[in-house]
Amino acid sequence: MQELKLTIKKNIQQYTMIILLLLIWLIFFATTKGVFLSPINMTNLFLQMAFIGIASSTMVLIMVCGHIDLSVGSVIGFCGAVIAYLLKFANWNIVPALIVTILCGSLVGIWQGFWVAKMHLPAFIVTLSSEWVFRGLIIGVTNSQTIQPNNEVFKAIGQGYIPNIFGSGAAINGTALLIGLIAIIAYIISQVSARKNKQKYNFAVESKGLFIGKLILLSIIIAVFFWIFAQDRGVAIPLVILAAVILTISFISKNTSFGRHIYAIGGNREAAALSGVNVQKVTWLLFILEGTVCAISGIVYTARLNSAAIAAGQGNETDIIAAAIIGGTSPAGGKGSVVGCVIGALVMASLENGMSILSLGSFEKYVAKGLILLFAVAIDELTKNAKN
Helix, strand or coil, X not given: CHHHHHXXXXXXXHHHHHHHHHHHHHHHHHHCCCCCCCHHHHHHHXXXXXXXXXXXXXXXXXXXXXXXXXXXXXXXXXXXXHHHHHHHCCCCCHHHHHHHHHHHHHHHHHHHHHHHHHCCCCHHHHHHHHHHHHHHHHHHHHCCCCECCCCHHHHHHHHCECCCCCCCCCCCCHHHHHHHHHHHHHHHHHHHHHHHHHHHCCCCCCCHHHHHHHHHHHHHHHHHHHHHHHHCCCCEHHHHHHHHHHHXXXXXXXXXXXXXXXXXXXXXXXXXXXXXXXXXXXXXXXXXXXXXXXXXXXXXXXXXXXXXXXXXXXXXXXXXXXXHHHCCCCCCCCCCCXXXXXXXXXXXXXXXXXXXXXXXXXXXXXXHHHHHHHHHHHHHHHXXXXXX
């Protein structure tokens, strides 16, 4: 029991946000008479949060490193406008259009990284400037009009589903069940392997009973989610892209020297520099990584809507930053969870989705999002004070 309390205390913010997410779902389940938790709405909910989760994965690392990026919404909209223009007016094939769009995101990262890392300007100012610059470029690329690519392959990136192995007419999506089973097996193997590695180097691990209990609980949660998908249209392609990005960024943050250096810089920039970390190089590469991932997010966002408009991505920077903070990232830097940002993205998307079903307006949505963000930051501060 004491060990369980220590584990919960160590991860109190993430556990609190998970409880909050479940509470939000229960409230909306009751107030919408079950519509909110229906398979079709839950699938739509995950589709709505996919591009937020993708962009938030690197926002976590930006904030861990002690920076902030206010331009992500405009960059997402700009990259979406670029690929829409290439497909609609330049008549490019989908593959070169995707490559060029992702390169555009990387160039955005090079540009912002130059001013932050090389010129030592505050990221707040640099990205605020970029927010306006790329908002203007969206207007320029779209010519102040909505562009609809109407490319079937491109639309599938944002709206498509993995084919059902049981056949298109089957009541249950077998592909979703199979992927869910693979996800559970992969999760168990990864956790067992991580535990063995910790034991090998004499690091502290939770008791065997607590470890098995955690495996069973999270395996059940994974199974429930994929069972919901199996009752609807199956696993959406945007969710596959989200999972690939989250796993990749999580691996980079935990298993590479680059990721460890990001956390070291966020913890103590001077100490990291004195220990041999090339702060300028790491910061520059981090902004390039974020620009690249924002381009992927912009592609998914535009493909889901099948359109690029001048307002694309506007205001999404707040949801992306909030998703990172709600998921356990400290605004002060040095601490953050890439996987946790998915929880934050789900919280934000759940509020938006549930309130839309209830036909509530922007007033209620903004108030609710603001209060939850404040609550997440308060939890972070209380956690730090408790440790001190």
